[in-house]
Amino acid sequence: MRFLLRTLSLSYVRRHLAKTILTLLGVVVGVATFSSIESAKGTLVKGIRSTVDRVAGKAQLQIIMEGGVPEEVQEQVRALPGIRATSPVIEQIVIPEKGELGSLMVIGIDLLGDREMRDYGFEGDDADLDDPLLFLAQPDSAIFTRQFAEKAGLKSGDSLAIKAPKGVKLVKARGLLTPKGFAEAFGGNLMVVDVYAAQELFGRGRRFDRIDVRLDEGTSVAQGIATLEKALGPAYRVETPGKRGEQIEKIVTNFVAGFNISSGFALAIGIFLIFNAFNVAVNRRRRDIGTLRALGATPRQVQLLFLAEALVIGIIGGILGTLAGSAFSQAFLRMMGQTSETLYGVTSSGTVRLVPLVVLQSMFLGVAASLIGAWGPALSASRISPTEAFAKGAFQAAVPGRSALRIAAGVATLGSAVVMALKPPFGGNPFIFVELLLGGAGIVLLVGPLSRLLLHHLVQLVTRFAPVAGRLSGDALLGNARRTSGTIMAMALSLTFVLGLGGYMGSTKKALERWMNDSLTCELFVRASANFNRPDFLFPGGLRDELLQLPGVKSVESFRVNRPLYQGRQIQVASIEIAPLLERMKYDFTQGDVETMRRGLTREGKCAVSDNFSRRYKLGIGQQVELAAPGGKVRFTIAAVVRDYASDQGTVLLDRSQFLRYWQDDRVDIYDVSLHPDANVGQVRDHIRARLAGRYPALISTRQEFIAEITKAIDAFYALTRVTLFLALLVAFLGIVTALLISVAERTREIGILKALGALPAQLARGIVLEALLLALAGLVLALPAGNLFASFMEGPLAELFTGWIMPHFYPWEILLQLTIALPLISAFAAWVPARQAGRMKIVEAIEYE
Amino acid sequence: MLKLHDVIKTYAGKSEVKALAGINLAIGTGEMVAIMGPSGSGKSTLLNLLGGLDVPTSGQVIVAGTDLAGESEKGRSLFRRSTVSYIFQAYHLMPTLKVRQNVALPLHLAGMAATVIEEKVTRALQDVGLEARGNHLPDELSGGERQRAAIARALVTDAPLLLADEPTGNLDSARGAEILELLRTINRERGTTIVIVTHDHNAASACARLIRLRDGRVEGDSAVAGGGV
Structure with a gap:
């Protein structure tokens, strides 16, 4: 097998390098999307958890109440049995005026009473604050980590300007922390201030964000929780720092769940690219296959040869995808971090590192996608008999299986998906994905027969206006049903995803705009904080x-x-x-x-x-x-x-x-x-x-400004979705270009024969370009209802599962218009170069082409 | 070596085509036999059945004691690997492989060790006089040389049966004569049974026996005067 791979397969790749690279790109984009999202998510969650743990220090429990914990609660808690120490905390993320320093986490604590809770690791001769009393007496006092101080060029006594709710504030460095333990939280971008100064700075009134609690040695965490819950009542939450970290992780995981669907789609499209490329490779190499079979190769050896090629593509695609993913992941982390900070008030400042699990998962996905895509063609290759392989044109002329059975199976699976979506039998995640899979399978089954029917009518229509080019393209498209439906399948699936996801985004946005217009009806909005989800004042x-x-x-x-x-x-x-x-x-x-x-x-x-x-x-x-x-x-x-x-x-x-x-x-x-x-x-x-x-602090917006601001926030929320949508479009266009390049190269011999029969180069070129346009049109026409169905599914059952909302449906006319303009251009461009090559081909060479 | 009993082969389609209409035939070990007949007489179909590339619709095709009609796809592949070698009119050399690699191909499929492959390939190339062209691609060879390379690939497995489909069909008369001489030598020195399907009378006269087909039936089966000498 290694000999065959090294010789036959490698030489095929060398001869069709450009097409192989395009095929490979399908896997690379899918894997890169998955890998970058997973790496960024992992880093974000790990960073947040690490920050939560480090800031918590020796605290075993944390008391939280929505809207803040009143000051007097601290005294009440301190008097309870089993409590060794309590410490109030205010946490706030701010931006220094020098934006390049990155977000800064401000921790407000009671410096005199907090030593029971956290090890500060002060630097300096007396290993403590320069002057604790001066520190507390001056509300602008702050302690920085040495790491941050070096980055910002701060020495003890220097000031740093930060953007606080009431405007830009100057804080003065009155102590430095050794970068270990507590000081490593938030990647070292940490500023410690007195908790009462923080109350004033961030408009907390006489409240804290939480109270950290350390228990007596003989008191268990469960006992501590029971005592505190009994004393404080149901409005307070008493939880361990670990639990808080878990909750944040859950929020972030839910937030990025949608992007996994996107990378799944990118990979699904990659599978079709592989399927198409291998279908063509099997067709093109059928004489080689016949020779191998005549020389004693078993069907299994032939199948294994193609699967081994797919494995190599999968491995290379997986490696390149993982590398590309790690390059994009930092940008993803920044976007996710901004969104999670805006929405949930938590984020992490870190550098993405590729973890072995993500590398393994990415590689597995690349290899699995490649093997799944190549499985069918490899099986077909193993079933080619040597006599059939040596008969020129026999393979191209092979008709696909019976349509009626396929249509019936497609209607049944798609129908059951629709019925399940309208009347969910059980509900919940697994069934949603069963519906999605059934719907996808139904579309895959229906695209082949429907595309043939559609092309048949389209060709008849086009032939009326362009008799020669129409007939040439019609012969090419209808004459090789297998290749044609494979190409249309990949395009229709890509476009379904684009129309579906784009449609869902558009509908959501329109519904929100309509709601804002109906509900935000006063002339002015006076806010104390720019962050609506987590106000800092x-x-x-x-x-x-x-x-x-x-x-x-x-x-x-x-x-x-x-x-x-x-x-x-x-x-x-x-x-x-x-x-x-x-x-x-x-x-x-x-x-x-x-x-x-x-x-x-x-x-x-x-x-x-x-x-x-x-x-x-x-x-x-x-x-x-x-x-x-x-x-x-x-x-x-x-x-x-x-x-x-x-x-x-x-x-x-x-x-x-x-x-x-x-x-x-x-x-x-x-x-x-x-x-x-x-x-x-x-x-x-x-x-x-x-x-x-x-x-x-006052942010006073007119109605229009306020709506514009919220719209901007919604757009920011959809930023990642837009990136994945762009990736899907990229893969879709890759699919179109690859399929058409292969399709035209495939017909070299037919083109030679047509030229021998007197066809002019211009006629051939027009026929091939028309063929490309018809392929794109068929893909788009089939994707219209499928995309609409997919969008309805996302707006209905999927949105309901994740948000409880059922979004009103609006057809994505805007995206459709963009596709209607872009697709013909791309298709014509994809066909034009090979069409020219075909027109210039020498007849004798073309006729002998295999 | 070969025994065919009431072999019928039909091809299904819009109208059924009967390619072989009841062939009975026996070819002994070490024979060199030519099969001739007009187009559509069933020559190539017969050769495909003898080599296990195809199976009969009915009847028995027994080659070296194996009834190919009852063999599975895999069984026939393994049979071909061990018992049959082919020479085609269009050579069917892998265009991207060098001559040595082409010749080595069936041995790689059989999973032989690299040192054994090297040795057998060198000997096969020497036998056909192509040792100097081993590192060339098929495109760089003349038609006669390509067919020699194909013969080397057929010889390298030491298969007892060699089937040739129009081996001189793409060659001029001088190159054709060279190839026929080579096949005769192989038959004589190695005792390989050779069956040649051909339109070429020169090729037929190189064999010891001539079988004529017409409309899927054996029309004549006779010794060739002076053939195989």
């Missing part, structure tokens, strides 16, 4: 009255969001003054109406829930939602279910009075300001800005 509740007094202001609503855990998921509890809100906002009700909502929320102490919350937890009007408030568990009856896209985990909406009553927290995320009709938006904005200047 909240306004005091009393500010509303001040804003109401400003000229031009008609009404002000105080919007506050809490993100507690509900049945293990982080939902959103939003509160606002409901009565004025309903005057200006158009809710899309799926249960109830505006009256039941107004009455229920303002007079009866009920809540409204989002449609995805209702679907996820199977709760509707009249049923109750139990939420954990600081005073204990509170039950709210559902008065209405509304379409709402604020949280993919679900939203519960309360009137502000209810929130104030049960949460005892009047802070506000956003003030929604409505103006009198004759008021000037710019002037009112200036008034608000002047009123808040020097007191609070």
Whole structure:
């Protein structure tokens, strides 16, 4: 086998190097996508977990409450039995003014009481702070790691400018940490400040982000949790740092799950490229196969030869894909890190390293994709009899199997996928993927027979307008059904993916835009923090009255969001003054109406829930939602279910009075300001800005600016999806180019015969270009319904499973238009070069071509 | 060596074609036999059946004691590897392999050791007078040389049966005569049974026996006067 590989296979590769490289690229792109995403995800998760562990130090438990832990809780906890030490913590990621230094994690701690919790490893002669009292007396004091200080060129006493919520702040280095243990958290980009200074700096009021707890030696973690939960009530979460790390890992893993589907599709398209290339290779080398068989090669030896070639392609594709993936992974990490920081307030600053498991997985995927793609052609090769192999044209003339059986099987599998999607038998992940697989298999089975039918009619149509070129292309396409359907299959699958994923993205975006237009209806939005998901500053509740007094202001609503855990998921509890809100906002009700909502929320102490919350937890009007408030568990009856896209985990909406009553927290995320009709938006904005200047951070946006900002955030969320979409398009175009190059080279002998019969080079070229266009058109026409079905599947069952939302369907006309322009151009280009070569071919050589 | 009993071969299609319509034939070990007949008489089909490249629709094809009609695809492959060697009109040399590599191919398929392969290939090339051309590609050889290379590939396995399909069909008369002389030498010195399908009377007269086919049946079977001498 090695001899055959070294001689026969290698020489084939040498003769068809360009086509082999294109085929290889299909595997490389698929593997690179997988490898880069997995490496970046692994590094992100590892970095976050390492940071969580290092910052936790010797703390065994952490007390957390949505909205912050009040200061007095520390005293309460310290007095409990089994507690050795407690330490308050505030954590915040900031950006230094010199952006090139990277994100900086600020840890606010009680420096005097924290030694029980963390080993600081101070540097300097007295191995401690230069002057602890001065440090605490000056609110701008900060400690940096030596690593960061060297990077930023800081010495003790130097200042660093950071972007804080209230504007740029100067902090002064008053101590350095040895880069080990705690100081290695967040890749060493760490700044330690006094926790009370951090409260002021980041607008936490008299609250901490959490309290770290160290237990007495005789107290177990379980005992500690039980004691704390009993003393603090259901609104507080008591968990180990490890558990917190696990939760973050789960969030990040869910966040990147969608990208694994994308890399799976890239690989699936790669499989078709391999399938196509091997089909053609078998066809082209059938005389060699015949000779080998005549010389005594067994069918198994022939099959193994092709599979060994596929194995080599898989290994090379796997290696190159893994290397390419490691080159892209840093960029992926940056994008994922930004998104996870924006959405979840956690990130990691690290360098991606290829881990052996990802290398092995990537190699396995490359090899598996290659072997799966080559399996069918290799089997066909082993079944070629020597007599058939020596008969010229016998293979090309071979007709594919019976269409009726294939169509019936395709309709059955696709139909069962659609039925399962519409009426899920059990639900859950495994069945979603069964539906996806059945749908894919149905499309694969149907594309062959449907493409023949479609081409038959297309050729008839085209022949009316271009008789010679139409007939030539028709003969080529319909004469070799096997090659034609293989090419169309690869193209249709790629385009299905592009139209499906693009359609899903487009529909989601349109639904969000429509919702924003209906819900963001006031003229100005006053925010204290740019990060909506993890605000670093909240306004005091009393500010509303001040804003109401400003000229031009008609009404002000105080919007506050809490993100507690509900049945293990982080939902959103939003509160606002409901009565004025309903005057200006158009809710899309799926249960109830505006009256039941107004009455229920303002007079009866009920809540409204989002449609995805209702679907996820199977709760509707009249049923109750139990939420954990600081005073204990509170039950709210559902008065209405509304379409709402604020949280993919679900939203519960309360009137502000209810929130104030049960949460005892009047802070506000956003003030929604409505103006009198004759008021000037710019002037009112200036008034608000002047009123808040020097007191609070204030981001004041008009409705258009706010919508634009959210749209930008949505776009950022889809950035990775767009990258994978681009990769899928790249693979799709690679497929088209490869298939057409091979297709034209395949017909060299036929072209020679046509020339011998008097065909002109221009006629041949037109015929080949037309053939390419017909192939692309057939692929696109078949992909239209398939892509639409795939998009509907993603918008319906898949979106519902992951988010609870069912997105309204909008056809991706924009992408279709782009494809309609790009595909003919690419196809014509792909066909033009070989068509010219064919036109210049010497007749005698072409006729003898095998 | 070869025994055919009531062999029928039909090809299915829109209309059924009967290529062989009941052949009964016996060829002894060490014979050199020519098969002639007009196009469509079933010559090539008969040769394919003798070499196990194809199986009869009915009847028995017994070669070296093996009934090929009952053998599996793999069994026939192994049979070919050990018992039969081929020479084709179009040579069927691998265009990308050097002559030595082409000759070595069946030995590699049989999984022989590299040193044995080297030795056998050198001897086979010497036997056909091509030892100096071993490192050339088939494209760099003349037609006669290519056919010699194909004969070397046939000889290298020491198979007792050599089947030749129009071995001189692509050669001029001088090169054709050289090839026929080479085949006679092989038959004489090695005792290899040789069956040649041909249109060429010179090729037929090089053999000791001539079988004539017409419409898938044996029309005549006779000794060739002065043939094989």
